[in-house]
Amino acid sequence: MKYWTKFLLVTICSSLFFANMAHATAKAAAEIAEKDKSPDKNRKIAHELIDGEFYFSAIPYINTYVEDHQEMDAELEADIDTLVIKTGTMAVLNLEEKKLEKFSIPSISLILGTRLFNSEQYDKAYEVLSRIPESHKFAIEADLMKGTIKNIQRKHIEALNFYNLCVQKSALQENSKAGEKLKRYYTYMKETCLIRTARVKIEDKKYEEALETYEQIDKRSYKWPYILMDKAWAHYYLKDYNRAIGLTVTYKSPLLESYFFPEAEVLMALSYYNLCLYDDALKVVDNFYDFYQPKALALKEILGQNKKSNTYFLDLYYADPETRQNLNPFIRNLITQTRKQVKFNLDLVSLKSAKEELALLKKLKNKNDFTVHLEANLDSTITFISNKINYYIKKEIFTFINEIHKHSYSMFNLKLELLSKKREEIYNSNSEKFNLRDRGSEKNVNRKITQYFFDFNGSFWADELGDYSFGLKSKCIDETKDKK
């Protein structure tokens, strides 16, 4: 028998098996719904549906049961745990925090902890997250969040401890897991915690140590483009303004065109300002307004036109390449960025699974009131997930507009400062001296043994990204020298 024939046979057999299993599950659940009059009815239905892999269909039943009952047992905890793993935060979305607090299972603790963290109830979130056992698979995320809480509360030693635990645990899992997706998840967590460690060091003004930590992140990593900004700040505070400009200019490379960091422009202008290159700084400020103002307006227009739509932004994601090509390139790139977020991808997976589950339900032969009810429930769950993803993209765009506005204010202040410095130059008759600009020189580049040096010849090269440094000479007058 040829390979393809075998494959076809296995596929048909397995689909027949699953169809039969689904049918049996639906039948059993329908019987419970019809005949069972006990208070545990909803729980039993949910258990039957979970057994038959109808995870999304089981959510309303398990939620209703938990709402009405206080007691928990191992089987119920196991069912909830499975639901959380299979459907994510959707599993307990309708349950109030007070209800969730009564659970001691790690999956619920993680969801509740995340919810409390997002509503800035840090102490409570820390307490809930601490319930997750150290060796549990969710302990890595819990450590990251607990570290973040301590970080926000400026308890840096404790924060560093949690971040280190997170790095160690994820590194261990990263090497032991066979699945590509899981491996990628643990790498992501490890790198996130490494970045956090470096950020704490920057906050503690240990810039050199922070830069060494960043070196552990691979250039091919998903997180790498984001650390350029952090590294630029570290160099800025080390007064290595040339390297700070070099790092921020990296975002102009075509490979990173979908990344928008208005803050990078502010940092670049600040670096020029600190090198007393006021004309260059002013040029960056003006470019910022020229570049971001039309983009902010375009985004505002799109948001205004579609603020009431529950599907517009999700449809943009699903749009065919031709429609996407016709979009404003800026919005296209912003959607590309959103697609890279973990939450967005998890929600998309949930949406896809829920749709598959609905298709399976619709294929069932013996339809009855119970299956019709299941279909209606699942339909509204799918609508809810779609709305949630749509809202998420909308929120991302809002956040971005706010970022532009925030940094416009920083740029405005910087422009006033620059104009004031230019006036001082004129008063002090230094303007001629300042205008004598020469080109950058290799002599002005601060370089360590581990850092490369490339000439910039008008084009970006992937292997050079992140290693750029300008060689501009500072035009600041040393006042102590002048007085002598």
Add this chain to the structure above:
Amino acid sequence: MKIKYIFFILALISSVSFAQDKANSKANTIYKYKEYEVVDLGSMEIKGQIVAPGDLTVNERERKVFTRSLLEKTNFDFENRREIENLR
């Protein structure tokens, strides 16, 4: 009675003539000022106490520098929070 009338008429005549004299004298008044006069202020003496400083002095002070809040990165709370929000 007659004497009373005579006195009254005399008084009336005298008052009218006095008013006429006064009006005539006003119309004829000519004021004359000095054509040239020098006032030596330096030699004038004024009695009193000096309460203001004798010289015009200005205390030396630094030029006011207006400090504008330029962007500082003291923490990464915004980025850290967003990372957690984007996780689940």
